Structures are given as structure tokens and as C-alpha cells.
Amino acid sequence: MNCDGSAILSAQGLVKSYWLGTTQVPVLRGVNLDLARGEFLAILGASGSGKSTLLHILGGLDRPDKGRVLFNGNDISSFTARQLNDYRNRRVGFVFQFYHLLDELDVLENVYLPAMIGKGLVGWLTHKRTAVQRALELIDQVGLGHRIHHRPWQLSGGERQRVAIARALMNKPDLLLADEPTGNLDWATGQGILALFGALHRSGQTIVMVTHDQRVASQATRTVFLADGQVQPGHTNPSSSNNSKIG
Amino acid sequence: MYRWVLALRYLVSRRVTLIAVLVVALCVFVVFVVMTVMNGLVGQFKERTHSFVGDCVVATESMVGFPYYDRFMDVLRSEPMVDSVSPVIRTYGLVALAGRQDAVGIEIMGIEPNSHFTVTGLGQGLHLHRDDPQTAFCSQADPNIPGCILGIDLVLNRDSSGEYDYRWLPLKATYDISCFPLTARGALERIGTGYVNTKRFGFSDVSHTGLAREDGGLIYVHFDQLQGLCGMSRPPARATAIHIRFKPKVSLQHGTRQVEGLWDRFAKDCQGMPQADLLGLVRVQDWKTYRKSTIAPMEKEQIAMIVMFILVATTAVSIVLVVFYMIVSSKTRDIGILKAVGESFWGVIGLVVNFALLIGLVSAFLGVLAGWLFLRYINQIEGWLFARFGFQLWDRTIFSIGQIPNQIQMGVVAVIVMCALLVCLTGCLLPAIRAARTQPVDTLRASPI
Ligand SMILES: Nc1ncnc2c1ncn2[C@@H]1O[C@H](COP(=O)(O)OP(=O)(O)OP(=O)(O)O)[C@@H](O)[C@H]1O
Ligand SMILES: [Mg+2]
Numbered sequence: 001m002n003c004d005g006s007a008i009l010s011a012q013g014l015v016k017s018y019w020l021g022t023t024q025v026p027v028l029r030g031v032n033l034d035l036a037r038g039e040f041l042a043i044l045g046a047s048g049s050g051k052s053t054l055l056h057i058l059g060g061l062d063r064p065d066k067g068r069v070l071f072n073g074n075d076i077s078s079f080t081a082r083q084l085n086d087y088r089n090r091r092v093g094f095v096f097q098f099y100h101l102l103d104e105l106d107v108l109e110n111v112y113l114p115a116m117i118g119k120g121l122v123g124w125l126t127h128k129r130t131a132v133q134r135a136l137e138l139i140d141q142v143g144l145g146h147r148i149h150h151r152p153w154q155l156s157g158g159e160r161q162r163v164a165i166a167r168a169l170m171n172k173p174d175l176l177l178a179d180e181p182t183g184n185l186d187w188a189t190g191q192g193i194l195a196l197f198g199a200l201h202r203s204g205q206t207i208v209m210v211t212h213d214q215r216v217a218s219q220a221t222r223t224v225f226l227a228d229g230q231v232q233p234g235h236t237n238p239s240s241s242n243n244s245k246i247g
Numbered sequence: 248m249y250r251w252v253l254a255l256r257y258l259v260s261r262r263v264t265l266i267a268v269l270v271v272a273l274c275v276f277v278v279f280v281v282m283t284v285m286n287g288l289v290g291q292f293k294e295r296t297h298s299f300v301g302d303c304v305v306a307t308e309s310m311v312g313f314p315y316y317d318r319f320m321d322v323l324r325s326e327p328m329v330d331s332v333s334p335v336i337r338t339y340g341l342v343a344l345a346g347r348q349d350a351v352g353i354e355i356m357g358i359e360p361n362s363h364f365t366v367t368g369l370g371q372g373l374h375l376h377r378d379d380p381q382t383a384f385c386s387q388a389d390p391n392i393p394g395c396i397l398g399i400d401l402v403l404n405r406d407s408s409g410e411y412d413y414r415w416l417p418l419k420a421t422y423d424i425s426c427f428p429l430t431a432r433g434a435l436e437r438i439g440t441g442y443v444n445t446k447r448f449g450f451s452d453v454s455h456t457g458l459a460r461e462d463g464g465l466i467y468v469h470f471d472q473l474q475g476l477c478g479m480s481r482p483p484a485r486a487t488a489i490h491i492r493f494k495p496k497v498s499l500q501h502g503t504r505q506v507e508g509l510w511d512r513f514a515k516d517c518q519g520m521p522q523a524d525l526l527g528l529v530r531v532q533d534w535k536t537y538r539k540s541t542i543a544p545m546e547k548e549q550i551a552m553i554v555m556f557i558l559v560a561t562t563a564v565s566i567v568l569v570v571f572y573m574i575v576s577s578k579t580r581d582i583g584i585l586k587a588v589g590e591s592f593w594g595v596i597g598l599v600v601n602f603a604l605l606i607g608l609v610s611a612f613l614g615v616l617a618g619w620l621f622l623r624y625i626n627q628i629e630g631w632l633f634a635r636f637g638f639q640l641w642d643r644t645i646f647s648i649g650q651i652p653n654q655i656q657m658g659v660v661a662v663i664v665m666c667a668l669l670v671c672l673t674g675c676l677l678p679a680i681r682a683a684r685t686q687p688v689d690t691l692r693a694s695p696i
Contacts, residue, residue: 052692061587062688081591089589100584100691104256109249114588116249124249167588 008174008206009035009058013067016053027053028064029229035175035208040201042217043210044234045226051210052097052179054226058208059094059177060087072174089117093168095178099160101152107163108148111135114170131170138166142196158189165196169205176200178209182216194219250594254602257574258609267570267671268610274563275614275667276621278556282659283622285552287652289545293535295457296542298368300534301333301490303503305510310338311433312477312485313525319513320489328497328505333362335488336473338426342466345421345447354465355424357473360384366492369467372455374399374413384469386449387418393472394451395422400463402453407633409643411455420450424466428478431485431522436478444476460541483522499533507531560670567606567674575599575678582682583690592683599679600672607671611664622653 014031017024027050035041045051056062058069060076068075076087088094093114101110112135116124139145142162144155152160161181168176178197182190198219201207209220217223223234258264307313316334323332336357343350360380364370370378373396375387386394402420403411425445428436435442448468456462471480479485493502514526535542575582582595590598621628629651632638641648 056688059587061691062686085589085591087589088587094587096587096691098691100580100587102253102581102584104253104260104581109252113249113585117585117589118591118594119249 015066042220093173271610272614279618301366303491306488314483316486333366334486341425357470395448396467399453426476571678587687595683603671603675607668611667
């Protein structure tokens with residue numbers, strides 16, 4: 001549901017390989033992928049199949065050797081440094097496999113960090129109220145309202161992942177990219193996270209989630225497979241994310 | 248904005264930053280204390296020299312002196328920028344306690360106390376006749392002979408606290424002072440019975456200028472007495488210098504240039520008059536130039552010290568650089584995260600620079616605070632060290648220093664704080680660029696464990 005058919009993101013012929021000394025290790029060998037606005041897509045693949053690599057390229061954190069990524073029809077490799085920073089800051093929210101929160105900031109600060117980026121003292125002071133407001137809402141939404149002044153190392157893995165999700169949503173991104181958001185969590189905690197994704201999707205959020213777990217992938221509206229460096233068309237799960245509740 | 252927040256958190260959470268803070272603070276402390284004391288000493292010395300010399304001097308290097316000084320003094324007195332003028336003879340002679348044979352070589356200065364005490368601060372350094380020109384040259388023992396003022400170190404010793412014990416003033420002493428009268432051509436002149444002219448003077452006072460050379464080797468007598476002794480009183484009478492004090496608002500350069508012009512014209516007008524060629528040796532100089540030979544070495548020491556401080560700063564820069572490299576290396580993941588959420592190249596540079604500025608500010612504050620406390624009690628500390636261990640930074644029996652100068656100059660503080668900030672900025676530059684170049688994927692792929 002919620003898909004309006006227009007492609008928000010489209011990967012065309014992505015090729016990426018790593019060099020180990022003199023040997024070339026091909027990871028992506030021509031990935032084609034279209035993502036409709038409002039879609040909840042799962043990319044399923046074995047460990048080492050290049051899922052993270054693909055997601056990094058889609059999020060503008062890495063560059064492909066060949067091919068291009070179109071965001072709303074614009075090639076992100078042609079972005080200026082400023083446009084690319086804006087893309088990372090406001091267009092895309094990235095949830096990392098290993099949370100990657102800043103230990104020196106507390107939960108609240110970690111969540112509103114993306115809103116602080118690029119703002120001077122005056123800019124920040126004028127935005128602070130609304131930013132803190134939104135951050136508190138998001139933290140509430142991920143169920144950590146009572147922990148806002150805790151530091152990341154005082155939280156469990158699942159709690160950290162939820163903080164990371166709240167941070168990714170801070171600037172109301174067009175696109176949420178999640179790299180194995182449940183990979184390091186037990187099943188029940190993972191279910192909570194997935195329920196959260198389902199709720200987000202229902203509210204219109206476009207999501208791309210990477211996983212190696214079939215059961216996790218089944219929560220998405222569409223699944224594709226990444227194997228041999230290429231995306232194999234998968235199947236659609238008609239009503240998958242509608243049956244979960246927010247955890 | 249978050250950069251300051253994050254920089255502050257890094258500052259308090261990373262122990263290595265403490266090392267950088269301590270190193271920079273220590274450098275600030277050392278430079279602050281040494282600069283303050285050194286500047287104080289040099290300033291004190293210059294002030295004393297200025298007080299001793301007056302603003303400007305018209306002087307000849309020849310011991311023969313120059314004629315028509317009195318006429319030029321009249322010219323000067325009619326100038327609105329001149330406050331007062333005073334003629335001086337400075338020469339060499341011999342002095343011995345009256346009736347004894349063991350004469351020693353000495354410098355002798357002839358002054359007119361009335362004018363000289365207004366041109367210079369000499370009168371304030373007298374002990375018994377402080378600022379009293381009338382009785383300055385009255386002999387203490389015998390009112391019938393002229394008096395002389397002795398440089399204080401000639402007759403009194405300093406105790407370990409730098410104080411003179413005035414109970415030992417030789418109030419009853421009389422001295423035989425001998426001079427070598429010179430003709431205008433510089434030959435020894437026969438006066439009375441011989442080539443040497445001797446006269447007896449009674450002790451009248453001691454002069455404390457705070458200048459080692461003057462206090463330890465100069466006797467002052469009345470200008471007229473010395474003129475006679477040196478054979479300079481026969482017309483046209485001669486002197487070796489005219490000391491000038493300008494009116495308060497006259498700048499040193501401007502006043503000196505004016506006097507120079509006046510002198511050139513005066514010397515030209517005197518052409519053809521007897522002994523007029525002696526005028527060619529006369530120079531007009533402000534007090535700094537006049538005493539260049541003693542001021543310049545001190546200023547050179549000051550410069551040498553600044554060069555040493557630059558070396559200190561270089562050390563500080565390298566330590567800051569190492570510390571920043573360590574911090575940046577241990578924080579690549581954080582930087583990767585920041586870039587992943589949209590921070591720019593310059594934003595990361597800004598973060599590191601803010602961090603550096605913070606370290607600079609904190610350490611400058613600590614260094615200046617410690618320096619301020621230390622300077623405030625430096626004399627007590629030195630006194631305590633002396634009382635406890637017999638250690639004295641400057642041996643007061645040798646150096647003409649009362650208190651260690653500890654007047655804090657805001658200019659010095661400002662320069663040092665700026666330098667501390669500069670040191671931190673220079674030190675963080677390379678690490679900042681390295682951090683800003685970080686590619687997010689390179690640091691975020693790995694798990695934080
Ligand atoms: N910087 C690199 N240098 C060399 N090889 C790399 C580098 N990054 C990734 N690889 C290799 O590329 C392949 C794909 O890595 P990637 O992290 O994208 O896999 P993944 O599908 O996300 O795996 P996982 O499920 O374990 O996270 C792996 O074989 C990996 O070893
Ligand atoms: Mg991965």
C-alpha cells in the first residue's frame with residue numbers, strides 16, 4: 001500500500017569491486033533496482049553477497065565503479081559536495097548494522113544530531129525547540145522516552161538500534177535505508193524493530209532494508225535477492241507489514 | 248553549534264587531551280612569567296636610564312668638551328618645547344681619601360644641581376639631600392670645602408635583601424679628587440704647579456640611580472668646580488654635554504629633531520670663532536640613542552629570549568599535533584558517522600578546530616592563572632627560598648634589583664593567549680585535514696567491537 005508508483009530511487013548497472021592486493025574481488029556486477037515511493041523493500045542475500053556495499057552506494061556513502069543511482073531522477077554521482085551532504089543529511093536516513101551512535105552524546109543529542117549539522121549558533125538556537133520536540137516524539141515512538149539522558153553504552157543493543165532509527169528519521173528523510181537492523185538482536189527484540197518499520201511504512205515512509213534472514217524479509221512489501229552480484233527479482237508480500245503492531 | 252558541544256565532550260572525556268592542555272598551559276606559564284619579569288627588568292632599566300639622562304642630550308665624545316655651550320643653552324631656553332636644560336661635564340680622574348696615596352681611577356660628573364635636578368631624576372636618588380639642590384654639594388664634615396656626591400656602591404654595601412645600611416655613611420670623609428686639565432687641542436695643560444689638578448672635597452651625599460655603572464663608579468661634583476679642575480673654565484668655557492628635558496607633550500623624536508636643527512644652525516653661526524672646530528664633534532641624541540651601548544644588549548637578550556620561546560612553541564605544536572593525531576585516529580568512527588549524517592569537509596575541519604581552540608583557551612586560562620598567582624607571590628617565594636635554602640635568583644649584593652618586577656602587562660597576556668591559540672591551531676591542522684578526508688564507508692563497515 002501507499003506506493004504511488006513513481007520511482008524515488010533507481011539503481012542502474014551498479015558495478016563495484018574491491019582490490020585485495022592485485023586480485024580483483026567483484027562484489028556488485030550490474031545491479032538494477034527500482035524503488036517506488038512509499039515502498040518497503042527487503043534486499044535478501046547471503047553474508048558477503050554485497051548487501052552493505054549496495055546500501056552504502058544507495059545512501060551516497062560510497063561510489064560505484066560503474067553505473068548510476070538516480071534519486072528523483074537526479075544522478076547522485078553528479079552531485080556537488082554540498083548536494084551530497086544534503087542528500088545524506090535530509091534525503092536519506094541510514095540505520096547501520098552496528099548502530100554507530102556517538103558515545104559522547106546522550107540519547108536525545110544523538111537523535112537530534114542530524115538537525116544540528118550545518119547550523120551555526122543562531123541557526124541552531126532558532127531551530128532547537130522544534131528539533132528537540134521532534135526528537136522527543138521520535139524517542140517516544142521507539143519507546144525510549146525514559147532514557148533520553150542515557151549514553152549509548154548504557155543501552156542494550158536493541159535500545160541502541162532504536163535510537164539509531166530515531167536518528168535516521170530525525171530530518172524526515174524521503175528514504176530510510178536500514179542495514180540488517182535486526183542482525184545483532186534476538187528474535188523478540190528484532191520483532192519489535194520490525195513492527196516499528198511496519199508502522200513507519202504504513203505512515204508513508206519509503207524503506208529499504210537489507211537482511212540475510214528470510215523471516216525478517218517477509219515483513220517487507222517486496223523482497224529482492226542479491227546473489228552473484230546481481231539483484232534477482234523476488235516476490236511481493238501483499239499484506240506483510242499490516243499485521244504488525246508498533247513495539 | 249553541536250561542534251562546540253562535541254568538542255567540549257571530547258575535551259573532558261579523553262584523557263590524552265589533558266596532556267595537550269597541560270603542555271600548552273605549562274608553556275604559557277613559563278613564557279608569561281619570564282616575559283613579565285624580563286620586560287619588567289628591561290623597562291625598569293630603561294626608566295632609570297631615562298631618569299638619569301633626561302630626554303635629550305647634546306654631547307661631544309671628546310674629553311676636551313665643546314665651547315659656547317652656554318650660548319646654545321640660551322637658544323634652547325627660548326624654545327617653547329624645552330622645559331629645562333642643564334650643562335654637564337663628564338670626565339675621568341683619580342680619587343683618594345684625603346691625605347692618602349692610594350688613588351683609584353674614577354668617572355667624575357660635574358652638574359649644576361639646580362638645573363640638573365629638574366632635567367633629570369638624579370635629585371630623587373639622593374639620600375640626605377633628596378631633591379634639594381641648594382645643599383646638595385655642602386660638605387658634611389667641613390663647611391669650608393666643597394662637597395661631592397658619591398655613587399652609592401662606592402661607599403655602601405648591599406645586604407642580602409638588597410637594602411643599603413645607611414648607618415655606614417662616611418659623613419666625616421674627605422676626598423682628594425684629581426683631574427687632568429686639557430687644552431682645546433687635547434694636550435695636557437699645566438695649571439698651577441703641575442699637569443694634574445687636585446682639589447679636596449668633603450662627603451655630602453650618596454646617589455642611588457639603580458644603574459650599576461653610575462652607582463659603582465661615578466662621583467658628582469659641582470659643575471663650576473669640575474670645569475675649573477679640568478681647565479675648561481677659561482673663555483671660551485667648555486662643557487661636554489647639555490642635558491635637555493622637553494615639555495610634557497613634546498614627542499621624543501620631534502623634540503630631538505628640533506634640537507638637531509637648532510644645533511646645526513648654531514654651529515654654522517659659530518664658524519670662524521675660536522675653537523669652533525670642536526663643535527663638529529657634537530651630536531644631538533635622544534636618551535635611548537645616547538645610551539644605546541647599555542640598552543641594546545638588554546634588548547638583544549630580549550630578542551634571544553623570544554627566539555627561545557619560539558622553540559618552546561614548536562615543541563608545544565608537535566605535542567599538540569601528536570595528541571590530535573591520537574584523538575583523530577581514535578575517533579575516525581565518530582567522524583565517519585558525522586559525515587554519514589551529512590557533515591561536510593569544512594564542518595569536520597571546524598569540529599577539530601573548535602576542539603583545538605577549546606584546548607588553547609583552557610590551557611591559556613590555566614597558564615595565565617598560574618602565572619598570575621606565581622608572579623603575585625614571586626617576591627615572597629624568592630624570599631622564602633632565600634630564608635629556607637639560601638638561594639637567591641638575583642644576588643642582591645651584586646644586582647641593583649630591589650623587588651623582582653611582577654607588574655602584569657595586558658599586552659603580554661594578550662600576545663601569549665593568541666600564541667597559545669595559534670600553537671593549538673597549527674598543531675591540529677594536519678589531523679583536521681586527515682579527519683575531514685575520512686570516507687564514511689571506510690570507518691563504518693567494521694563493528695565497533
Ligand atoms: N573495503 C573492502 N576491501 C576489500 N573487500 C571488501 C571491502 N569491503 C567489503 N569487502 C568484501 O566485499 C564483499 C561484500 O561485503 P558486504 O559487507 O557488502 O557484504 P554483506 O552482504 O553486507 O555481508 P554481511 O551480511 O556479512 O554484512 C565481502 O566479501 C567483503 O569481504
Ligand atoms: Mg553487511
